[in-house]
Amino acid sequence: MDLKNKVAIITGASSGIGEATAYELDAAGMSLVITARNKEKLQQLTSKLTNATFVASEVTDLDLPKSLLEAALNSFGRVDALVNNAGVMVVGTVETIDIEEICQMVRINVEAAFRLAYFFAKHFKQQNNGFIINLSSISGTTNYPTMAAYCGTKHAIESFTDCLRLELAGSGVGVGCIEPGKVATNLYQTWTDDQKQMVAIEQPLVAFDIARGIRFILEQPSNVNIGRLLITPAHQSA
Ligand SMILES: NC(=O)c1ccc[n+]([C@@H]2O[C@H](COP(=O)([O-])OP(=O)(O)OC[C@H]3O[C@@H](n4cnc5c(N)ncnc54)[C@H](OP(=O)(O)O)[C@@H]3O)[C@@H](O)[C@H]2O)c1
Numbered sequence: 001m002d003l004k005n006k007v008a009i010i011t012g013a014s015s016g017i018g019e020a021t022a023y024e025l026d027a028a029g030m031s032l033v034i035t036a037r038n039k040e041k042l043q044q045l046t047s048k049l050t051n052a053t054f055v056a057s058e059v060t061d062l063d064l065p066k067s068l069l070e071a072a073l074n075s076f077g078r079v080d081a082l083v084n085n086a087g088v089m090v091v092g093t094v095e096t097i098d099i100e101e102i103c104q105m106v107r108i109n110v111e112a113a114f115r116l117a118y119f120f121a122k123h124f125k126q127q128n129n130g131f132i133i134n135l136s137s138i139s140g141t142t143n144y145p146t147m148a149a150y151c152g153t154k155h156a157i158e159s160f161t162d163c164l165r166l167e168l169a170g171s172g173v174g175v176g177c178i179e180p181g182k183v184a185t186n187l188y189q190t191w192t193d194d195q196k197q198m199v200a201i202e203q204p205l206v207a208f209d210i211a212r213g214i215r216f217i218l219e220q221p222s223n224v225n226i227g228r229l230l231i232t233p234a235h236q237s238a
Contacts, residue, residue, distance in 0.1 A: 001080065001129075001218060001220075001221075001222065002219075003025065003028040003218060004028070004030075005029060005030075005031070006029075006030050006031070006078075006080040007030060007031045007032070007033070007072050007076045007079045007080050007081070008030050008031075008033075008079075008080065008082070008083060008218075009032075009033045009034075009035070009068050009072060009081070009082050009120070010022055010025070010032060010033070010034050010035070010083040010085060011035050011059055011082075011083065011084055011085050011086040011112075012035075012036055012059070012085040012086030012087060013032075013034035013035060013036050013042065013045065013054075013085070014034075014036035014037070014038040014041035014042055014045070015038075015041065015185065016183070016185030016186055016187060016207050017085055017180070017183060017185060017207045017210045017211065018034070018036065018083070018085040018086065019045060019207065020206075020207035020208045020211035021083055021085065021207075021214050021215075022034055022045060022049060022052070023048075023049070023208075024211035024212060024214065024215045025083075025211075025214070025215060025218075026049045026050055026051075026052070028215055028219070030051075030080075030081075031052065031076045032049060032051065032052040033052070033053055033054070033075070033076075033079075034046065034052060034055075035054060035055045035056070035057055035059070035068060035086075036056070036057075036059075036086065037056060037057065037059075038056070039056035042054035051076070053071055053075045054071075055067050055068055055071050059108055059112040059116075060107045060108060060111065064112075064115075064116070065115060065116050065119035066119070068116075069119070069120070069123060079120070079123070079130070080129065080130055080131070081130065081131045081132070081218055082116060082120040082132045082133070083133050083135075083214060084113045084116050084117055084132065084133065084135060085133075086108060086112065086113075087108060087109045087113075087135055087153075087187075088104075088108050088109065088187070089105070089147075089150050089187050090102055090104075090105045090149065090150065091146050091149075091150055091191070092146060093146050102149045105149060106149070106152075106153055109154070109156075109157070110153050110156050113134060113135075113157060113160075114160060117132050117134060117160070117164065120132060121164060121168060121173060121175070124172075124173040125171050125172075125173055127172075128171065128172040128173075129173065129222075130172070130173050130174070131173070131174040131175070131176070131217070131218055132175045132176075133176055133177065133178060133214055133217055133218070134157050134160070134175075134176075134177040134178075135177070135178055135180075136158050136161065136177040136178060136228070137150075137154040137179055137180055138179050138180065138181045138230065138232060138236075139151045139154045139155075140154030140157055140158040140177070140179055141155075141158065141179060141230070142238075144238075146195075146198070157177060158179075158228070161175055161177040161227070161228070162227060162228075165225060165227050169225075172222070174220075175227070176225060176226045176227045176228060176229065177227070178210060178213055178214060178217070178231065179229065179230040179231065180205060180210050180231050180232070181204075181205060181230075181231065181232030181233050181236040182199055182201050182204040182232075182233055182236060183207055183209070183210060184205070184206055184207075185207055201233055201235055201236055202233075202235045203233055203235055204233050205231065205232070205233050210231060213229050213231050216229075217229060
């Protein structure tokens, strides 16, 4: 689609991939509704974007999909794309894992992502156009020890994305996911040094590498649906 004057919603926009995506889609001429919990960061980012508004919220809030749609319609009169990006990564061994943290990760990475995708899929179907990009991971296609639950959430995103793509084929609504390898972001900030060592890599990606991929998917003509896009650091071998 021609992104100029189109409107995107980005979850998890207060840092990392979501923030970079906001800058990238802003540069492409889109108006944006950004969301995350950190109101101050959202306020700062909004002030740097050409046409943007924000909704500060927990992504698992049941009212968030409706609030985001209302924000888009009230501010810009339309919505054309959802970047379903908010996520966390809790890892650990069988002995160390905190099951409550794991269940909260499932609510954020899976339940909230599904809720938002279904809500906007319905809206996009009614208007016969729109695109949903879900943030998967290389962990949605591969398995790693001590990352069982995180890999599980991203495998769920893969399967969900592909089923939705098939269901909506020919409706004017596109669906795809991005599968990043290691990106240097805050995602790893609560990890122990040993855990960080496990995924240490020379020259990880930066968030803008993924943001460009998101823009690329959205910029395709209407006869093209990129269903999945794997982007890894050139040095990543697992
Ligand atoms: N970095 C990587 O190597 C990598 C690789 C593959 C896939 N990914 C995926 O990329 C996505 C973005 O991650 P990132 O690397 O950019 O990490 P990040 O810098 O930590 O950003 C995560 C974003 O999600 C938001 N978020 C987290 N929990 C939330 C909650 N409960 N409610 C609302 N918002 C919440 C955070 O905002 P607040 O804290 O302000 O709420 C933040 O804006 C995730 O889905 C992640 O799984 C990342």
